[in-house]
Amino acid sequence: MSDRPMGPLSEVELATKDESTPPGSVVIEVVAAPPAINIPDGGLQAWLSVLGGYVPDCTTTFGYSNSFGVFQDYMCARNGLTVIETLDFHVVVVGLPAGKLFFDQGYFHYVVGSGSILYVFCMFMLSLANPHKYYQLVLSQGIGMGIGSGLMLVPAMSVQTHHWRVRRSLAMGIVMTGSGVGGLIYPIMLNKLVNGSAGFAWGVRATAFLTLGLLAIANAVMTTRLPSARKRGPGPKPDMKAIRRTGRTGYLRSGTLFLVLWGMFFPYFYLQLWVNLHRLSGRWQVTVIQIAILNAASIFGRTLPNMLADRVGPFNVLAPVAVITSALVxxxxxxxxxxxxxxxxxxxxxFSGASAIRLGLGYFVTSFAMLTGTPIAGALFDEGGRWYKPIVFNSVIMFAGASCLIVARSLVARAKGSQHV
Structure with a gap:
């Protein structure tokens, strides 16, 4: 019998006898369990990673994309173009392989660093783009910045799981509020510079220099703690029976998110154009601040309803929020x-910020909604410059999504035997 010291046991293997083993004896090999994974739930590295994730995850990606209403107004009102925005699509789709490289291969800093470089480079290329050369706008702003954002988004958010367990929701919530802060800073900055003495080129370059500094800080302070999936070895297989049991509500949730997000970003992209064409700026300079107000309000929408959802259930919060958001359009x-x-x-x-609760349930599916929603609204508006077409379209599809959400809530409540869903 082996004389190895006993320790925490994870598996006992019976080995066949070899030439040195007496006949009839059995060799027992004791395999020690791997050390338990320790999640500190705080500390300097954890909070620095929250700070680092706050910047690329939202402030310079979704935060900047939420200010694209400024570009929409500039391109459409001044240059007769309609910006087809593909950034949100690439953020989500590219985020899938970026997350795999982070979790499975352990290339976190390489992925986030590459995304940061590409993102800033394409911002500078956007400053050189000719507003009348449509392909230049799509390549730099739509595809290039979108891919760069996707390489940063998922790893910067997922790295929080290395540092937080009990207070993970708090950390994630802080990170996600960055989109509102970025959407507060960038629109005012772009409006003042692009429509002021700096002009389009230097206005965009100024935001690029700011983004460069922020991303340099983010890359310096984010850290990983846990070994990659390749070093940890294979994990437990997914429970296919459980997946099949939740399939019906899962498809319904994805459809809900698709429909709601299909129309949700219409005001973010077109409200500034609405204000200018209706000459509503006035002494309050609403043209400059209205997108910033949208994003500032979304900070509270991303935090307060999440706190309520932990108490009464996410479906009980999402359903009325989706209905109200649809009615507001x-x-x-x-x-x-x-x-x-x-x-x-x-x-x-x-309310649109609150609608982002549990958004990750259908990221891949909803990316196509993000890709097509605002271009469809632009095409509808371009047909004679009539606002009623995009308004009615986006409101109706969001009401349809809200209806699907109510049905999904009923199915989940019935399956769980509880109204706390």
Whole structure:
């Protein structure tokens, strides 16, 4: 019998006898269990990773994309173009292989660093783009910045799992509020510079230099702690029976997210154009601040409803929020004064931010909604410059998504035997 010291046992293997083993004896090999994974749930490295994830995950990706209403207004009103925005699509789709490289291969810093370099490079290329050369805008702003964002997004968010377990929701919530902060800073900065003395080229370059500094800090402070999946070895196989049991509601959830996100970004991209064409700026300079108001309100929308969802269940929060967000799009018909623009921006920013709860459930599917939603709205508006077409379209599809969400909530509540869903 082996004389190895006993320790935490994970497996006992019976080995066949060899030439040195007496006849009839059995060799027992004791395999020690791997050490337990320790998640500190705090500390300097954990909070620095939150700070690092805050920057690329939201401030310079979704935060910057939420300010694209400034570009929409500039390209459409001044240059007669409609910006087909593909950034959000690439953020999500490229995020899938980026996450695999992080978790499975352990190339976190290489992936995030490459995404940061590509993102900033394409911002500078956007500053050199001719607004009348459509392919230059698509290559730099749509494809290049989108791929760079995708390489940063998933790893920067997922690295929080290395440092947080009990307070993981808190850490993730802090990181996600970066989109509202970025959407507060960049629109004001771009409006003041692009429409001011700096002009389009230097206005975009100024935001690129700011982004370069922020991403340099982010790459320096984010750290990983756990070994990659390749070093950990194979994990447990997925429970296919459980997946099949939740398949019906899973498909319904994905369809819900697709429909809601298909129309949700319409005000973010077109509200500034709406304000300018209706001459609603006035002494409050709403043209400059309305997108910033939208994004500032979304900070509270991303935090307060999440806290409520932990108490009463995410479906019980999401269902009414989706209905209200859909109704607010339809309410744009009444946004015909400066005060109405401000009130609408606050309400829509809050409730659309709340609609992002549990967004990761259908990231791949919803990426196609992000890709096609605003171009469809632009095409509908371009047909005679009539606002009612995109407003009605986006409101109806969001109401359809809200209806699917209500049905999904009923199915989940029935399956769980509880109204806390």
């Amino acid at each position: 339809l309410a744009m018909f009444g946004v015909t004064s400066t005060g109405a623009v401000i009130v609408f921006s606050i309400l829509y920013g809050f």
